Amino acid sequence: MNKNSSNIMALAPNTSNKRETVCIFGTGDFGRALGQKMIQSGYPIVFGSRSPQTSNLIPKEAEVLSHTEAAQKAAIIIIAIQRQHYDFLTPLAEILRGKVLVDVSNNLKINQYPESNAEYLAQLVPGAKVVKAFNTVSAWALQSGTLDASRQVFVCGDDMEAKQMVMDIVRALGLTPLDQGSLLAAQEIENYPLQLFPMWKFPIFLSLGLTAFFFFYCLIRDVIYSYVYENKDYSFFIAISIPNRICPVVALILLALVYLPGVLAAIIQLYRGTKYSRFPDWLDKWMLCRKQLGLVALAFAFLHVFYTLIIPIRYYVRWRTEDGIISKALNNKTDPFNNTNGWLSDSYLALGILGFFFFVLLGITSLPSVSNSVNWREFRFVQSKLGYLTLILCTAHTLVYGGNRFLSPSSYRWYLPNAYMLSLIIPFIVLILKFVLIFPCLDRQLTQIRQGWERNPQYSE
Amino acid sequence: MNKNSSNIMALAPNTSNKRETVCIFGTGDFGRALGQKMIQSGYPIVFGSRSPQTSNLIPKEAEVLSHTEAAQKAAIIIIAIQRQHYDFLTPLAEILRGKVLVDVSNNLKINQYPESNAEYLAQLVPGAKVVKAFNTVSAWALQSGTLDASRQVFVCGDDMEAKQMVMDIVRALGLTPLDQGSLLAAQEIENYPLQLFPMWKFPIFLSLGLTAFFFFYCLIRDVIYSYVYENKDYSFFIAISIPNRICPVVALILLALVYLPGVLAAIIQLYRGTKYSRFPDWLDKWMLCRKQLGLVALAFAFLHVFYTLIIPIRYYVRWRTEDGIISKALNNKTDPFNNTNGWLSDSYLALGILGFFFFVLLGITSLPSVSNSVNWREFRFVQSKLGYLTLILCTAHTLVYGGNRFLSPSSYRWYLPNAYMLSLIIPFIVLILKFVLIFPCLDRQLTQIRQGWERNPQYSE
Amino acid sequence: MNKNSSNIMALAPNTSNKRETVCIFGTGDFGRALGQKMIQSGYPIVFGSRSPQTSNLIPKEAEVLSHTEAAQKAAIIIIAIQRQHYDFLTPLAEILRGKVLVDVSNNLKINQYPESNAEYLAQLVPGAKVVKAFNTVSAWALQSGTLDASRQVFVCGDDMEAKQMVMDIVRALGLTPLDQGSLLAAQEIENYPLQLFPMWKFPIFLSLGLTAFFFFYCLIRDVIYSYVYENKDYSFFIAISIPNRICPVVALILLALVYLPGVLAAIIQLYRGTKYSRFPDWLDKWMLCRKQLGLVALAFAFLHVFYTLIIPIRYYVRWRTEDGIISKALNNKTDPFNNTNGWLSDSYLALGILGFFFFVLLGITSLPSVSNSVNWREFRFVQSKLGYLTLILCTAHTLVYGGNRFLSPSSYRWYLPNAYMLSLIIPFIVLILKFVLIFPCLDRQLTQIRQGWERNPQYSE
Numbered sequence A, B, C: 001m002n003k004n005s006s007n008i009m010a011l012a013p014n015t016s017n018k019r020e021t022v023c024i025f026g027t028g029d030f031g032r033a034l035g036q037k038m039i040q041s042g043y044p045i046v047f048g049s050r051s052p053q054t055s056n057l058i059p060k061e062a063e064v065l066s067h068t069e070a071a072q073k074a075a076i077i078i079i080a081i082q083r084q085h086y087d088f089l090t091p092l093a094e095i096l097r098g099k100v101l102v103d104v105s106n107n108l109k110i111n112q113y114p115e116s117n118a119e120y121l122a123q124l125v126p127g128a129k130v131v132k133a134f135n136t137v138s139a140w141a142l143q144s145g146t147l148d149a150s151r152q153v154f155v156c157g158d159d160m161e162a163k164q165m166v167m168d169i170v171r172a173l174g175l176t177p178l179d180q181g182s183l184l185a186a187q188e189i190e191n192y193p194l195q196l197f198p199m200w201k202f203p204i205f206l207s208l209g210l211t212a213f214f215f216f217y218c219l220i221r222d223v224i225y226s227y228v229y230e231n232k233d234y235s236f237f238i239a240i241s242i243p244n245r246i247c248p249v250v251a252l253i254l255l256a257l258v259y260l261p262g263v264l265a266a267i268i269q270l271y272r273g274t275k276y277s278r279f280p281d282w283l284d285k286w287m288l289c290r291k292q293l294g295l296v297a298l299a300f301a302f303l304h305v306f307y308t309l310i311i312p313i314r315y316y317v318r319w320r321t322e323d324g325i326i327s328k329a330l331n332n333k334t335d336p337f338n339n340t341n342g343w344l345s346d347s348y349l350a351l352g353i354l355g356f357f358f359f360v361l362l363g364i365t366s367l368p369s370v371s372n373s374v375n376w377r378e379f380r381f382v383q384s385k386l387g388y389l390t391l392i393l394c395t396a397h398t399l400v401y402g403g404n405r406f407l408s409p410s411s412y413r414w415y416l417p418n419a420y421m422l423s424l425i426i427p428f429i430v431l432i433l434k435f436v437l438i439f440p441c442l443d444r445q446l447t448q449i450r451q452g453w454e455r456n457p458q459y460s461e
Ligand SMILES: Cc1cc2nc3c(=O)[nH]c(=O)nc-3n(C[C@H](O)[C@H](O)[C@H](O)COP(=O)(O)OP(=O)(O)OC[C@H]3O[C@@H](n4cnc5c(N)ncnc54)[C@H](O)[C@@H]3O)c2cc1C
Pocket: A255, A258, A259, A260, A261, A262, A263, A264, A265, A266, A269, A275, A290, A291, A292, A293, A294, A295, A297, A298, A359, A362, A363, A365, A366, A367, A371, A380, A383, A384, A387, A450, A451, C140, C146, C148
């Protein structure tokens, strides 16, 4: 119904109970798009323009006047002009006194100017009430009605009433206003549309780094070693065999890194005896990107699952199976069934499937609409309890997969252990630390600290 | 918490600060259900009825009076009566003057009457302020508290204040009001509950058409041909082998059709030198259903993945493998490992897995709650950049799957090429056109045009 | 943007148009966290404390006074104190007269006290307007800005205006207020944060019970029987083979149990000739947890799919295949291809894949953000029509899987039929009853009843 809802909007006829006139300075792309949309929602619009000759791009229902004339007709003026041209407003200061000026501008770079555009505007026209809004909305989205990305309009400003007026307009356009506080917030609001997944940067770079490392690691162990010692060309391992070693390893490491900061935080809190002193900066940042870390881990686990499932379809695997069977048949030799191998093989697969199941469950509960409909106890039950269960299952999956190969010297080529052995280090650390932390004596103290208790309460003088 | 939230609602005791009385005309199913719900939210309710004998279906807390008496007790009157009976309101016109009339009616067919029910009501009772609302809510949902489908209530009307009063009631009932503008919007609002996935019609019919075509195409090539020339009965291919040819082919074609309109739009914009003249109607419609096209493509890709993964479990495949191995063993003949085949087989599988991964990512970001929490830059990065990456990966997957079979004459049965060859045509067109469009000279001009620049700006006289 | 939005919040400078002062009683963890957050949103805060010496944990911007002094400074007082200490408010009754008291407290157990904390507060301070709010928000979430779980704040109270004031604060903090009616709702609101998936309890316990039953059932048939009669150790079947028998069986039974209550409800309605008498309690509860039942069924289906897909990778399966081929090769004996088996094997796989596809579709449409963007007709089309299609496909999948084994005596070990045979009973009952109910004569009457028609309408005297 997203698409439709904007189409349903009908032009308002002349009703007795009209909305208030709104003035838009600037007849550029964004000004026109916003004007068009506001007209559809029943607002009389007047454009203020340097050259008030009516372009046929401007909606017919709108008036186009000089800046001065237009400003006099409305209590709210939307400044749809680039920051560089704001100085033309200085001579208009008298007319703009007491009016609500809405700054909709964006910059080209993050933190391009020392102060935000909205604060600059407030300095230029000190008598006006400046409100920042609409900068996250795209002109094209307004025109085409395809508002699939964010319908949230961040609003900030120092004047409560002015902000309220702007938020009413936002709501009337079918968008969701979000009050972000005073005009100081404008800087962050102006940076927002320039961001490209800022919280995802660290998890993605980390996972790419790990991927690169393990790629070369496995290349050396599996391809180059075989080439050097056995003179066999296994270069085609690059397509599936090696990715299917990298993916589970990176997924497990990332999953452990999701739960490591929580353990470190607990240790720091226990050591300091209070929860009120700030964590070191790196820990704070790490804790804030755990969701993203977890979802990247899930992506790698997803790839691992599908890489594994297509194994029997691979030409190489089919050839090897066939070859093995034929040579056994020719040698008239059959292996007896090995019960231990039956157990090992089935257990590591079962553990993997269960681990993946809970992994997906964690992913589903992190969808905004799902996490929004559970309470805190439920959210923490899934994310913390089931999260640790996932970590345990995935670690056990890797351990059992290794089986009795850990000690076999053939696993160490050029003294390099198998990649999956390396991947077990961090999960083990996390699980051991967590195991220590749930000892009653430590757990009780931690709970107290998190409820606000302090070992050495400090009062200021 | 959805379920609960309606149960939490408690009956309002007699408080000093009561809500305003609301009158409901009509004691049918919907009127009663709405009345019950409003009583729970603290509104005193009075029903207006032809025969004001209290049925025990009517909530005890409500009064039942004649229409005239009931109307006098409230400023808001909800007309829960079918359109055919609206004429009984004409004699009441004087009493209804200045009141807010809420039209909640629906029709049985889309565009059943020339004007909407709400507009018809406004004509019948010209002195009243008519507001359309509540028609998307189901009586059963109100009664049973299972409000899983839309909690959105579309509201429209010519009088701002009346609309505001109705929207306050909507909010008090725990539903979400959406202002749709003037009463002209009523027609679309009345059509809405009668719609069954209107945006999905074209993508679904298109995909069914393609499915039918490729079904017969493959039937001829794979079943009938074998039957005619080799006298073998492969009819059981209908269950899996043929669907697993159709699904990838349809998925790839639909995916390409998602990105074709964007390319065509760019060409039209470049040719016209402006973004302000409307696209032809078919292109407009096509562009608006790209999301649905993409999701249908994802469904076919999903089926393809699972049809492929169960290949080794099929009795036919197991029999064929076994048969092949035994005959080789008996003939004492083994194939040497073919490195090229190893590469080809592993690459097309790897490309397919990566393509599916990004496909699923596109699908996840199109969930409303996810797309709502990313900004425009991020949404377009995923949908446009990663979307093209998906198209490239899936096209390459198909190409490599074909491998060196393209030129082999055995692929052409009855001069019909393999289905996957046909599926490559549209993706190739899209990718070549896109490749041309990202040449700097064209790209720069296109960017300017999309920012509002015009090659031949036109001013009206 | 969740994370960011709380960071964007900037401190409000001294503006002419300030928000109203709010008083907080209690300087504990929650009081401080809430105070900090409100200061960030521009509210002047004054704390009321027994010992008004400023702790350095209290935000610097806030004043700390005695209870009496603090209460006089504000119209709204947030009581961030535990219920046991509420009696200190009795002497303050005069000062609190007419003020808005916000009860934010929670209990440790569900229904711990006969009346809710908020009602108790209202009894203690009869002159004040008590509003319940904020109890679902966690102090830690407020502090750390990680508001991933519910941002919904349930608000209730007897005074409309007081409730409105509190809801304005909630909105200003970036949270979503939900009006739950009068103060009677406080009991349920106080229970809410203590709940752990209440609607999920029955489905999960039911599925665990079924799992346990079928585990022992299969253990007897598949492991113990073989051990007793064939002296073979199949204990490793516990890891995959038995779970992969349990999962499909439980999934199918749960899926049928989703659609059984609807059929029973229809029969009851037809029998009674009205929809207005209440269903028996067990049926009501059952119908309310159908969504959860369905999703648990989907979880089991998901596990079944992955348990099945890894079959060819299992050591046991590979060994058995190899062994079979070698012995055939040595005996120089090959099976001819059996066309019926080809059909059966491919059909049950195809039916399973299609069933799983629609199952997943049902799951996706039950995501809150998806179900919220479809209308009722669409939601019921998917959930009811496609739901029955899923049930039919899954039942057929199980039937065809059984194939011609139903009658073979070897399927009955110790007179116990195969588990999948048992799983077919309930689906068959549901499908047969539904088939009877769609007969035109019954269907017509049912439709009338659901539109509010009654066979024996009853009027109260
Ligand atoms: C697939 C996947 C998806 C994920 N999605 C999400 C998501 O959507 N949202 C999300 O946040 N995480 C998500 N995560 C990350 C992770 O599951 C959560 O962060 C999880 O809550 C961490 O649990 P924990 O027990 O380690 O940490 P926590 O329980 O958060 O504890 C760690 C630290 O937090 C502090 N703390 C916690 N509770 C309190 C309290 N009551 N009072 C004071 N301090 C407290 C303490 O400093 C403590 O030491 C996801 C992970 C995965 C794998």
